[in-house]
Structures are given as C-alpha cells and as structure tokens.
Amino acid sequence: MSHKPFHHGNLRAVLLDQAEQTLREGGIDALSLRELARKAGVSHGAPRSHFVDRQSLLDALAERGFNRLADEVEAVIGSDAADYKQRFRAIATAYVHFAVTDAALLDLMFTAKNGNAPEGLRAASERLFAAFGDLIERSTEAGELRPQDPYRLQLLFAAVMQGIASLVTTRRISAEDGDSLVDDAIALLVRQ
Amino acid sequence: MSHKPFHHGNLRAVLLDQAEQTLREGGIDALSLRELARKAGVSHGAPRSHFVDRQSLLDALAERGFNRLADEVEAVIGSDAADYKQRFRAIATAYVHFAVTDAALLDLMFTAKNGNAPEGLRAASERLFAAFGDLIERSTEAGELRPQDPYRLQLLFAAVMQGIASLVTTRRISAEDGDSLVDDAIALLVRQ
DNA sequence: CCCCTAACTAGACATTGACTACTTACTAGG
DNA sequence: CCTAGTAAGTAGTCAATGTCTAGTTAGGGG
Numbered sequence: 059m060s061h062k063p064f065h066h067g068n069l070r071a072v073l074l075d076q077a078e079q080t081l082r083e084g085g086i087d088a089l090s091l092r093e094l095a096r097k098a099g100v101s102h103g104a105p106r107s108h109f110v111d112r113q114s115l116l117d118a119l120a121e122r123g124f125n126r127l128a129d130e131v132e133a134v135i136g137s138d139a140a141d142y143k144q145r146f147r148a149i150a151t152a153y154v155h156f157a158v159t160d161a162a163l164l165d166l167m168f169t170a171k172n173g174n175a176p177e178g179l180r181a182a183s184e185r186l187f188a189a190f191g192d193l194i195e196r197s198t199e200a201g202e203l204r205p206q207d208p209y210r211l212q213l214l215f216a217a218v219m220q221g222i223a224s225l226v227t228t229r230r231i232s233a234e235d236g237d238s239l240v241d242d243a244i245a246l247l248v249r250q
Numbered sequence: 251m252s253h254k255p256f257h258h259g260n261l262r263a264v265l266l267d268q269a270e271q272t273l274r275e276g277g278i279d280a281l282s283l284r285e286l287a288r289k290a291g292v293s294h295g296a297p298r299s300h301f302v303d304r305q306s307l308l309d310a311l312a313e314r315g316f317n318r319l320a321d322e323v324e325a326v327i328g329s330d331a332a333d334y335k336q337r338f339r340a341i342a343t344a345y346v347h348f349a350v351t352d353a354a355l356l357d358l359m360f361t362a363k364n365g366n367a368p369e370g371l372r373a374a375s376e377r378l379f380a381a382f383g384d385l386i387e388r389s390t391e392a393g394e395l396r397p398q399d400p401y402r403l404q405l406l407f408a409a410v411m412q413g414i415a416s417l418v419t420t421r422r423i424s425a426e427d428g429d430s431l432v433d434d435a436i437a438l439l440v441r442q
Numbered sequence: 443c444c445c446c447t448a449a450c451t452a453g454a455c456a457t458t459g460a461c462t463a464c465t466t467a468c469t470a471g472g
Numbered sequence: 473c474c475t476a477g478t479a480a481g482t483a484g485t486c487a488a489t490g491t492c493t494a495g496t497t498a499g500g501g502g
Contacts, residue, residue: 066449085363092489101451103491108449112490161362170353171277173421183422213423213431214438221413229365230375231405239409242402246438258480284458293482295461300480304459 070108072098077119081162091115117179120167124182127156131189135196142197143248149193150219150240157223158233164223190215203248211247218243262300264290269311273354283307309371312359316374319348323381327388334389335440341385342411342432349415350425356415382407395440403439410435 066072073094080089091112092102109115134148157164172179191212197203203211222243226236258264265286272281283304284294301307326340349356364371383404389395395403414435418428 069449087363090489091491102489103452103493104450106450106491110491161365165362168416168420170357170419171279173353173419187422210431210434213417213427214434217413217417217431217435218410219413220416221409221411224360224412224416225405225409227362227365228360230379235405239402239405242406243409246406261480282458283460292480294458295483296481298460298481302460 066098066100066104069098069100069104073105073108073115074118074122077115078122078160078163081119081166082160085162086116086166089116114176116166117172117176119163120169120172120175121179121182123156123160123163123167124179124186127153128182128185128189130156131186131193135189135193142193142200142202143244145193146197146215146244146248147241149190150222150244151237153219153223154226154233154236154240157226157236161227164227168220187212187216197248215247218247258290258292258296261290261292261296265297265300265307266310266314269307270314270352270355273311273358274352277354278308278358281308306368308358309364309368311355312361312364312367313371313374315348315352315355315359316371316378319345320374320377320381322348323378323385327381327385334385334392334394335436337385338389338407338436338440339433341382342414342436343429345411345415346418346425346428346432349418349428353419356419360412379404379408389440407439410439 076094076097077089080094091105091109095102095104098104105115109118130152131149134145134152137145140148167183175183191208194203194208194211194215198205198208222236222239225231225239226233231239268286268289269281272286283297283301287294287296290296297307301310322344323341326337326344329337332340359375367375383400386395386400386403386407390397390400414428414431417423417431418425423431
C-alpha cells in the first residue's frame with residue numbers, strides 16, 4: 059500500500075462529488091476538468107479515463123441530479139402517511155429545495171443542449187417524470203383526483219414544478235415565495 | 251472612404267446579431283468572442299470596446315431576448331381584437347415559439363447565474379413580467395378573470411410559461427405538444 | 443506466474459478570454 | 473480650419489483549458 063497509489067480506485071465518484079460541490083459554490087463557470095484533477099491529486103489527463111469529454115462529465119452530473127430527485131420523489135410517493143394532495147405538496151417542496159441548494163445543477167439538467175442526451179441521462183430524467191405520472195395515477199385511483207388525461211396532467215405538473223424552480227434559481231422570487239406559489243399551483247391542479 | 255474603415259461604425263450591433271445566430275445554430279458552446287470578431291472582420295480585441303467580458307456579451311444577448319419577447323407580449327396585450335383568454339393563449343404561443351426557435355437564448359435568459367444581473371438585463375426581464383401583470387389586471391377589470399391576488403397569478407403564469415418552454419427546449423415534448431399543454435394550463439388558470 | 447488491459451502519467455498543441463501598450467480616426471472647442 | 477482629446481480598433485502576450493497521443497503502472501483472470 060503505497061502512499062500515493064497509481065490507481066485511485068474510485069476516481070470517478072470522487073470527481074463527481076467534487077464537481078457537484080464546485081457547481082454548488084461557484085456555478086458552472088468554476089467547473090474545469092483540470093482543476094478537478096488537481097483537487098483529486100491526479101494528473102490532468104486522469105479524468106479522461108472516466109469521462110471522454112467535459113460534456114460527458116456534465117451529463118453524468120445531470121444524470122445524478124435526476125436520480126437524486128427521483129429518489130426523493132419516489133420516497134414521498136411510497137410513503138402512506140399523508141393524503142395525495144399533501145404528497146403533491148411534499149414533492150413540490152422537495153423540488154424547490156433542490157432548486158435552491160443546487161441551482162446550477164438544475165440548470166444543467168434542463169439545458170437546451172440536452173436534446174440529444176446519452177441514454178443514461180435520458181433514462182434518469184424519464185424516471186423522474188414517470189414518478190410524477192405514477193403519483194397522478196394513484197391519486198386518480200384513490201378518487202382524490204378527478205379523472206382526466208393523466209399524461210397531460212403529468213406534463214403540466216412537471217412544467218409547473220420546473221417553472222417555479224426557474225423563478226427561484228434566477229432569484230426572481232425567494233424560496234419562501236416559491237413554496238407558497240407551489241401551494242397555489244397545486245390548489246389549481248389537484249382540486250377535484 | 252477606405253475599403254476597410256478603421257471604425258466599424260456599428261460593431262456592437264453586428265456582434266450581437268452574429269452571436270444570436272451562432273447561438274441559434276450551434277448553441278452556447280459555439281459562441282466565442284474571437285470567432286465573432288473574425289466573422290465581423292475585426293481584430294480579436296475589438297469586441298472588448300463594447301463588451302468588457304464574455305459574460306457581458308451574454309448578458310446583452312439575454313437582455314435583447316427579454317426585450318424582444320416583451321415587445322411581442324405587449325403587442326398582443328395592446329391589440330383589442332380578441333377577448334382576454336385568447337390573448338393569454340396568443341402570448342403563450344409566442345412564448346413557446348420563442349423557445350423553439352431560440353432555445354439556447356432562452357436558456358441564457360433563465361440561467362442560474364443571472365441572480366446578480368446588471369441593471370439593463372434586470373430591467374428587461376422586469377418588463378416581460380410586468381406585461382404579464384398588466385394583462386392579468388386588464389382581464390380582471392374586464393370581468394373575464396375572477397378577482398384574486400394579481401401578483402400570485404402573474405408569477406404562476408410566468409412559471410407555467412417558462413416550465414412548458416423548458417420541456418420544449420430540452421426536447422422532452424414537441425412544439426405542438428407545448429401548444430396544447432399551453433391550452434390546458436390556460437384553461438386552468440383563466441377559468442372564471 | 444504471467445500477461446492483458448484498464449487506469450493513470452506526462453508532454454504537446456490549438457483555442458480561448460483577458461490584459462496591455464499602441465495607433466487611428468472622429469469630434470468638439472477655440 | 474486646426475487641433476487636442478477620446479472612443480474604437482490593432483497587435484502582441486499570457487495563463488488556463490480541453491483534447492490528443494505515447495508511454496507507464498498495477499492488478500486480476502487464465
């Protein structure tokens with residue numbers, strides 16, 4: 059066991075963690091492959107073994123973000139404590155909270171160039187939207203939502219979430235205003 | 251009158267125009283100050299006379315974008331042809347159209363780092379949101395909208411527009427689906 | 443035990459944003 | 473009219489970055 063092993067072991071995960079924090083602290087402009095390599099104590103070419111591109115790193119970050127959000131959302135949906143309207147609210151609050159603490163990451167997840175995204179990223183975002191759809195389906199079955207085209211409502215819910223999040227990340231409204239706006243939106247969407 | 255005048259005359263406007271087109275064709279990664287200078291036939295330092303920063307160029311582009319959108323929105327509001335619900339729809343359609351044709355620019359207008367935006371950009375975005383507020387106020391006065399907190403509704407409308415636009419720019423839904431989603435949203439927001 | 447390959451190093455290159463010193467041409471004031 | 477003064481543009485430089493290539497190391501499967 060040398061002091062400085064040639065093989066880092068989990069460089070990919072370390073790079074992603076550091077990148078996420080850099081994103082949090084300095085925004086996307088502060089994110090450079092070479093700087094990440096320096097902080098990880100590896101050569102400037104090392105990241106290339108795990109990410110062919112800078113874009114590939116960004117995609118991986120976005121994918122992670124979607125999965126983290128999907129985890130939270132699925133956890134809320136799976137909980138059987140609250141009624142469905144409260145679950146909508148909980149999800150929306152989690153979304154706003156994500157937007158506040160990881161504004162730059164959310165940007166990355168919804169950037170225009172993600173039109174032709176790699177499979178992993180596409181799947182991860184799909185997972186989040188599918189969770190929305192799942193909640194809507196369950197709510198409708200439970201009779202807490204008036205029957206309607208579930209896909210339309212899913213898209214609308216996703217749009218409202220992302221829209222409010224946009225207002226928050228760009229500092230046009232505060233996190234608190236975001237939360238109360240969420241309440242307004244859900245009152246409109248989920249009323250029976 | 252030399253063939254190649256030292257003073258370009260309107261370099262700033264030319265740079266902005268070219269930048270906008272580059273943004274449209276190649277996204278934000280294709281946008282470089284030096285490349286713009288080359289295409290404009292000036293030295294690589296010339297843009298600096300008009301934009302201290304690359305960020306300053308991006309801010310100017312975003313500002314332009316907001317003003318263009320605000321122009322369209324105000325034009326719709328000012329027209330006295332249609333009823334108010336139709337005006338909402340027209341605005342939303344214009345918004346979606348903007349998102350389709352200038353996805354990267356819209357990204358720039360709603361990027362997270364615009365939290366501390368320069369005055370001009372802040373004012374331009376304010377103009378757009380104020381137009382939304384204006385339409386809501388007029389609609390309410392005309393009795394076509396049930397009375398409610400106008401500011402909340404303005405934010406909600408803005409959020410829904412931007413949210414749907416996000417789904418479109420990221421290619422999660424088509425422009426057509428965006429339009430019909432807009433109809434759904436307005437049906438919810440504007441029903442009396 | 444050895445070898446094959448993934449992981450990493452080291453060096454190079456073009457491009458870019460940013461800074462500086464200098465030059466040009468337009469403009470206003472006498 | 474001419475002459476400063478200044479805005480606009482030029483040319484050169486620098487550090488940083490993404491990307492590529494050739495070589496090196498380690499570690500696990502046959």
